[in-house]
Amino acid sequence: MRKKGTGFGLFLLAFLLLTSCTGEENASEDSVLYEDEVVDSEDIVVGYSQVGSESDWRTANTESFEQTFTEANGYFLLFEDAQQKQENQLKAIRNFILQEVDYIILDPIVETGWDAVLQEAKDAGIPVILVDRTVKVEDEDLYTCWVGSDFTREGEQAGEWLKNYLEQQGRSEEEIRIVTLQGTLDSSSQIGRTQGFQKVLHTQDNWLMLESQSGDFTQAKGREVMEYFLNTYEDIDVVIGENDNMTFGAIDAIKAAGKTCGPNGDIIILSFDAVRAALVSMKNGDINADFECNPLLGPRVAEIIEQLEHGETVDKIQYVEETYFDSSMDLKESIKERAY
Numbered sequence: 001m002r003k004k005g006t007g008f009g010l011f012l013l014a015f016l017l018l019t020s021c022t023g024e025e026n027a028s029e030d031s032v033l034y035e036d037e038v039v040d041s042e043d044i045v046v047g048y049s050q051v052g053s054e055s056d057w058r059t060a061n062t063e064s065f066e067q068t069f070t071e072a073n074g075y076f077l078l079f080e081d082a083q084q085k086q087e088n089q090l091k092a093i094r095n096f097i098l099q100e101v102d103y104i105i106l107d108p109i110v111e112t113g114w115d116a117v118l119q120e121a122k123d124a125g126i127p128v129i130l131v132d133r134t135v136k137v138e139d140e141d142l143y144t145c146w147v148g149s150d151f152t153r154e155g156e157q158a159g160e161w162l163k164n165y166l167e168q169q170g171r172s173e174e175e176i177r178i179v180t181l182q183g184t185l186d187s188s189s190q191i192g193r194t195q196g197f198q199k200v201l202h203t204q205d206n207w208l209m210l211e212s213q214s215g216d217f218t219q220a221k222g223r224e225v226m227e228y229f230l231n232t233y234e235d236i237d238v239v240i241g242e243n244d245n246m247t248f249g250a251i252d253a254i255k256a257a258g259k260t261c262g263p264n265g266d267i268i269i270l271s272f273d274a275v276r277a278a279l280v281s282m283k284n285g286d287i288n289a290d291f292e293c294n295p296l297l298g299p300r301v302a303e304i305i306e307q308l309e310h311g312e313t314v315d316k317i318q319y320v321e322e323t324y325f326d327s328s329m330d331l332k333e334s335i336k337e338r339a340y
């Protein structure tokens with residue numbers, strides 16, 4: 001439940017001091033001044049600590065929050081981009097606490113190292129909603145709830161898809177040489193996708209994981225790691241890109257090396273996220289299958305906040321619905337309708 005009357009207290013005080021110094025007597029006491037912006041004191045103030053801007057998925061996720069948490073919808077959003085550094089997220093959360101925000105939304109870069117700062121938020125009475133990635137903490141009561149994707153299921157689905165595809169191609173007995181471009185190590189999306197795929201890998205004696213290396217979810221690093229794989233291993237049958245941007249980088253590296261990929265090429269490509277650009281790439285014949293990760297979490301979090309505002313309890317773990325796409329499907333409509 002929101003701490004009515006305490007949120008933004010410091011800023012109200014600052015505002016009153018400011019107006020008494022400047023003589024702005026017409027300003028309404030129902031407004032507070034924050035970073036040169038006048039904010040309605042009835043607005044729900046939300047601090048969002050975002051991972052960074054490393055991928056198309058991430059851009060869509062940021063836009064979803066910016067479009068949902070607007071003043072027209074009764075919110076004031078403080079947005080902090082951590083540039084893929086946990087230390088920046090810790091600073092941002094501590095600032096949100098100092099600013100007495102009503103809710104903190106955290107997309108944690110990695111799973112560990114959050115106990116102390118989440119305890120500080122709890123002591124300050126500020127509910128923390130986790131989105132997308134999650135945390136490993138001693139006390140689960142340090143956060144209110146989590147909403148995001150089932151990353152392990154995504155990885156497992158990719159493994160099952162590959163198994164069926166190889167069967168259809170009459171390659172179930174052949175040695176299958178695989179490399180993985182992993183996401184940011186220790187992030188939930190990396191851990192889940194890697195472990196999910198491994199569940200199927202361990203059932204297939206003829207699949208060989210040559211190497212897994214992190215490309216930090218970025219296109220540039222994805223390309224760099226793929227160049228290294230191509231220089232190191234002569235035969236690669238399958239590339240798993242743990243997000244679309246790393247996959248785009250890998251496709252560039254494969255083409256630059258004079259090889260081909262996709263359903264009619266030398267290398268099978270599996271990817272995660274299923275952003276519009278990836279579906280276009282699949283339609284163009286470069287990607288075999290892509291497992292969706294939905295970034296549009298803003299409206300779902302707003303619903304959660306509404307429930308909390310009404311004193312309702314919310315489910316601790318909330319998965320979003322997801323699907324997958326492969327090159328055998330008619331992708332035209334999906335590309336047209338894709339919101340990200």
Ligand code: AHR
Nearest residue numbers: 055057189217243273293
């Ligand atoms: O945690 C979600 C992952 O983070 C997305 O798959 C990826 O694109 C992003 O960078």
